[in-house]
Amino acid sequence: MSTEAILxxxxxxAEAKLASHQxxxxxxxxxxxxxxxxxNTQQWSPASLPALKLHIAQLETELARLTGIGGRRPMYIC
Structure with a gap:
C-alpha cells in the first residue's frame, strides 16, 4: 500500500466530486x-454527469482496494 498512491x-x-457539484x-x-x-486531462459537461459519477465510483473502488477497506463492488446505475 503506497501512501503516495492513496493520497x-x-x-x-475530491476534485471529481467538486466537478460533479459544479x-x-x-x-x-x-x-x-x-x-x-x-x-492526463479530462473534460466534463452537464451531459456527461453520469459518466463523471461512474469515474468517481471507479476511483473510490481503487482507493478501497489499496486501503483494504470495503469488500463490495460498486453498482453502476445510469
Whole structure:
C-alpha cells in the first residue's frame, strides 16, 4: 500500500466530486488535470454527469482496494 498512491486517489476523488457539484449547479464545462500522471486531462459537461459519477465510483473502488477497506463492488446505475 503506497501512501503516495492513496493520497493521489483521495485528491482525484475530491476534485471529481467538486466537478460533479459544479456541473449539477449549472457550470457548463469542467476540466480536471492530474499532474501526477503527466498530461492526463479530462473534460466534463452537464451531459456527461453520469459518466463523471461512474469515474468517481471507479476511483473510490481503487482507493478501497489499496486501503483494504470495503469488500463490495460498486453498482453502476445510469
Amino acid at each position: 493521489t486517489l483521495q485528491s482525484q476523488i 456541473l449539477a449547479m449549472g457550470k457548463q464545462l469542467i476540466v480536471l488535470s492530474y499532474a501526477a500522471e503527466g498530461t
